Amino acid sequence: MKVVAILGSPRKKGNSARLARRVLAAAEAQGAETEVYLLNAMKYKGCQGCNSCKTETDFCVVKDDLTPVYESIRRAEVLVLASPVYFGDLSGQMKCFFDRFYAYFDNDFHSRLQPGKKSVTILTQGDPQESSFDDIFPRYERWLKLFGFERNYLLRAVGVREEGEVNSKTEVLRRAEEIGGEIVRNSE
Numbered sequence: 001m002k003v004v005a006i007l008g009s010p011r012k013k014g015n016s017a018r019l020a021r022r023v024l025a026a027a028e029a030q031g032a033e034t035e036v037y038l039l040n041a042m043k044y045k046g047c048q049g050c051n052s053c054k055t056e057t058d059f060c061v062v063k064d065d066l067t068p069v070y071e072s073i074r075r076a077e078v079l080v081l082a083s084p085v086y087f088g089d090l091s092g093q094m095k096c097f098f099d100r101f102y103a104y105f106d107n108d109f110h111s112r113l114q115p116g117k118k119s120v121t122i123l124t125q126g127d128p129q130e131s132s133f134d135d136i137f138p139r140y141e142r143w144l145k146l147f148g149f150e151r152n153y154l155l156r157a158v159g160v161r162e163e164g165e166v167n168s169k170t171e172v173l174r175r176a177e178e179i180g181g182e183i184v185r186n187s188e
Helices: 015-029 067-075 092-104 136-146 170-185
Strands: 002-007 033-038 078-086 117-125 149-158
Touching (some): 015 033, 015 078, 015 149, 067 092, 117 136, 117 170
Parallel strands (some): 002 033
């Protein structure tokens, strides 16, 4: 089983990245192969709206650091998306990355991805109110389902502003390990 993780924080060791690595370590312990991409270290553009992926090809024609990432996602059984919450949404890095998923739709908006994939969305926020920003995951899960991701996990850590602060959230860390094991054990 292959698990691809996309880290959307500008901090290499930020809270969302730490949780993603915890999920990946648990998946690796169950025998999964993992790949990690740090968006902030990559050079890429957002969707150019050229529609070449609908009219000329079945992939995004923009050639940049995301080109191999999207091919890895095609081959993976699990996608991990980890992002801090900035201004009530995913980080700009993650939002720009997610916009390029448009190429995974054909001209009739049917997914080009194999159905049955799983996803893990990791969101960290400084705001300690759990109800704050609880609209983010449902919005993106809707799209993930349209792309054929049938099982979608959410892992949130609230009240974690400073780098590494998530290390004091034992319940969240435990859940990260639990999800990492589940995504491999429950594969068919």
